[in-house]
């Protein structure tokens with residue numbers, strides 16, 4: 001809702017003032033901040049959009065009490081993403097406070113939202129127009145996530161669910177490349193599952209491939225891929241062949257067929 005309204009504000013009379021009042025967890029921790037607005041096309045996510053910063057963001061965590069569970073967990077996926085990518089101690093905090101988060105204890109939610117807001121604003125202030133690569137780090141897990149969403153025609157897969165699976169795939173890839181240890185991957189899968197988020201893809205890589213290839217993050221023969229690293233910020237890489245991403249995706253998908261995650 002915020003992305004579409006924000007896009008209208010960015011284009012109406014070449015731009016009018018915008019105040020974002022996010023009422024979903026996803027919007028409070030992520031989409032209301034940083035000024036990216038837009039709409040999806042059948043051909044891909046966010047293909048029409050603009051950068052349009054809100055004058056103000058008003059986020060009240062009490063709104064989250066009425067959110068449907070399926071929508072609430074979409075925000076948890078984005079919170080896990082920013083923690084894994086930018087602030088590993090926040091990941092530990094989320095593990096410790098899992099129960100309070102799921103119970104929607106207001107103080108716990110307030111801290112979660114505030115910490116995610118600070119992280120997102122830190123990154124977007126550094127690189128508002130996504131030019132230096134800093135902001136691209138926020139796309140952690142999104143190549144596969146967007147692929148799943150698009151392959152399902154934006155009906156089967158919600159944004160956060162797709163990102164959750166995307167996080168597992170890039171974390172597995174990072175393990176293979178020696179950037180992340182297996183223990184972190186196991187923790188990530190456990191945290192996502194604890195939040196009721198999916199961790200396994202449901203369809204073959206070929207279904208995602210046309211969408212991934214069209215993705216604007218795909219540059220000069222290789223996807224611009226963000227990989228998590230143990231104990232430090234994630235890193236933007238342009239040297240991971242698409243075939244390797246597909247191979248790891250299929251490896252993760254096969255975990256479901258043998259009945260265990262990792």
Ligand SMILES: NC(=O)c1ccc[n+]([C@@H]2O[C@H](COP(=O)([O-])OP(=O)(O)OC[C@H]3O[C@@H](n4cnc5c(N)ncnc54)[C@H](O)[C@@H]3O)[C@@H](O)[C@H]2O)c1
Nearest residue numbers: 001002023024026027030031036063064066067068071159
């Ligand atoms: N712009 C960005 O930087 C950015 C970042 C991440 C995600 N996104 C986009 O955000 C979108 C998802 O946003 P969203 O999760 O806020 O979805 P949304 O705006 O579609 O809302 C989801 C549903 O929740 C309902 N709802 C909202 N607040 C409620 C409340 N307090 N109580 C009960 N129901 C409530 C809405 O009516 C709607 O049915 C995706 O399209 C994703 O691509 C954008």
